[in-house]
Amino acid sequence: MIKLAEELGIEKINFHNLFKTGIPRDHFTGNIDISIKDWFEVKEEIEEKVENNEYSIPVRIPSSFVTKDRFIRNPEYYGYCTCKTKSALLVHPNGMLRICPLLIGTPYGIAKYYDNKIVWDDSPTNELRGIQMNKNTPCATQYKHNKFGKYVPVCCSFKPKQNEKIWQELDWESKTTGDKIRTIIANNDDNEKNKIVDILNKRKDIEIVAVAKSPEDTYDKIVELKPEMVFAKYDFGTSMNGLDIVKKSKETLNNDIPVFNMISNTEIPKDEMVEIIQIVGNKMNTIIREQTEERYNGIIEDYKEYLNQFIKL
Ligand code: SF4
Numbered sequence: 001m002i003k004l005a006e007e008l009g010i011e012k013i014n015f016h017n018l019f020k021t022g023i024p025r026d027h028f029t030g031n032i033d034i035s036i037k038d039w040f041e042v043k044e045e046i047e048e049k050v051e052n053n054e055y056s057i058p059v060r061i062p063s064s065f066v067t068k069d070r071f072i073r074n075p076e077y078y079g080y081c082t083c084k085t086k087s088a089l090l091v092h093p094n095g096m097l098r099i100c101p102l103l104i105g106t107p108y109g110i111a112k113y114y115d116n117k118i119v120w121d122d123s124p125t126n127e128l129r130g131i132q133m134n135k136n137t138p139c140a141t142q143y144k145h146n147k148f149g150k151y152v153p154v155c156c157s158f159k160p161k162q163n164e165k166i167w168q169e170l171d172w173e174s175k176t177t178g179d180k181i182r183t184i185i186a187n188n189d190d191n192e193k194n195k196i197v198d199i200l201n202k203r204k205d206i207e208i209v210a211v212a213k214s215p216e217d218t219y220d221k222i223v224e225l226k227p228e229m230v231f232a233k234y235d236f237g238t239s240m241n242g243l244d245i246v247k248k249s250k251e252t253l254n255n256d257i258p259v260f261n262m263i264s265n266t267e268i269p270k271d272e273m274v275e276i277i278q279i280v281g282n283k284m285n286t287i288i289r290e291q292t293e294e295r296y297n298g299i300i301e302d303y304k305e306y307l308n309q310f311i312k313l
Contacts, residue, residue: 002046006056012163014060021142021153024106036065036151050161060162065151069307070179071138073228077176079136080158083128087166088157101156102141103127138313150308180207181300184225186218186232186245187211187263192291196231199296206300215240222249227258229303231288231296234264243272250279261299263288 005013017039018029026033034042043061050059063078071078082088083099090098097118098109108127111120120126131140138152146153161173183206187193193211200206209225212218215236222230222245234242242262249257257280262268264287276284286299 002055002057002059010057012058012060014159015062016156017062017064019064019153021148022146023102023141025102025104028105036148039064058163060159060164062156062159063154064156064158065148065153067150067304067308068152068311068313069304071152071154071313072307072311073179073181074176075136077172078152078154078158079138080155080172081131081137081139082155082157083131083140084133085166085170087170098127100127100141102139143313152313178207180205181229181303182207182209182225182227183229183231184208184210184212184218184221184227184258186213186215186221186230188213188233188236192233192263195291196296199291199293200231202293203297203300205304214238215242215245219245219248222258223252226253226256229261229285230258231261231263234262234268234287235266241272242268243276246276246280246284257283259283259285259303261285261288263291265289 001015002013018025018033019036019039020026020029020033043063046059046061049055050061066078082101086099088099090096090101090104091113092098095113096109097111097113098104100108103109107125109121109125110127111118113119130144131137137143139155142153159167167173183200185193185196185200185208187196193213197208197211200208209227210221212221212232215232215238218230218232219240221227232242232245242260242264246257246260260276260280260283262284268287273284285303288295288299
């Protein structure tokens with residue numbers, strides 16, 4: 001379709017897709033729905049080509065779903081909902097005023113126009129009733145009664161990097177820090193540090209935002225950059241150790257502290273570990289003894305798996 005649109009001299013192309021997500025539209029869209037797995041393959045191929053400027057026309061493509069770990073990373077960005085931004089209204093010929101396009105064909109709306117006046121719908125068919133207006137959530141219409149494993153549905157109008165006026169006016173692209181796990185590596189042993197940097201740089205889902213060489217520097221960078229994850233040497237041989245980094249970070253950032261992975265070739269004293277866990281709970285992720293690709297990849301995959309399987313949204 002994109003190639004055809006280019007050949008025909010069409011100025012831009014905009015895609016909608018038809019999933020079965022337990023919404024009224026399911027009943028009149030026949031059997032042309034696509035699976036989430038197939039959709040991700042197509043979408044990623046097209047997005048990559050858009051990114052590489054391989055098309056001569058703008059392509060507006062919906063995300064439709066994201067993995068939970070991505071949603072958790074940028075809830076404001078992925079929580080886009082036209083009902084919440086109040087940025088569009090569907091005015092139907094029968095006088096129905098509605099915001100959510102997925103409710104077309106239902107009695108749900110926000111108001112009705114008749115006798116030259118607009119009457120707000122105060123009944124249970126007001127479409128905003130099922131939406132937590134001040135909370136960043138997956139698409140309420142699709143997620144209320146349905147679950148999709150590690151995926152959550154996002155707004156059908158959520159089309160990253162689109163040129164639509166409203167997307168630009170709301171400056172929506174500025175609401176994301178990106179999908180990568182923003183990471184700090186803290187180690188004063190250059191060999192060990194370089195090895196970790198090399199391992200993590202190979203991964204597409206990690207962004208190393210800083211490298212720190214002392215516990216004080218680690219704390220400063222955690223506060224300044226607010227990473228999602230830290231790989232820190234536990235004992236730098238100075239008066240401040242891993243426990244102190246955790247304590248100070250918690251005092252300053254409270255729940256915004258990162259997930260900690262402590263690197264230590266020796267046993268960390270039990271009472272110190274207990275104290276760390278008391279302070280940060282499940283933000284203390286693991287202790288690393290060997291600097292191998294397998295170990296680091298395992299930690300990151302386990303962490304993502306945890307977010308995708310066990311976090312309730
Ligand atoms: S599709 Fe979902 S997120 Fe978009 S307007 Fe409707 S309820 Fe909101």
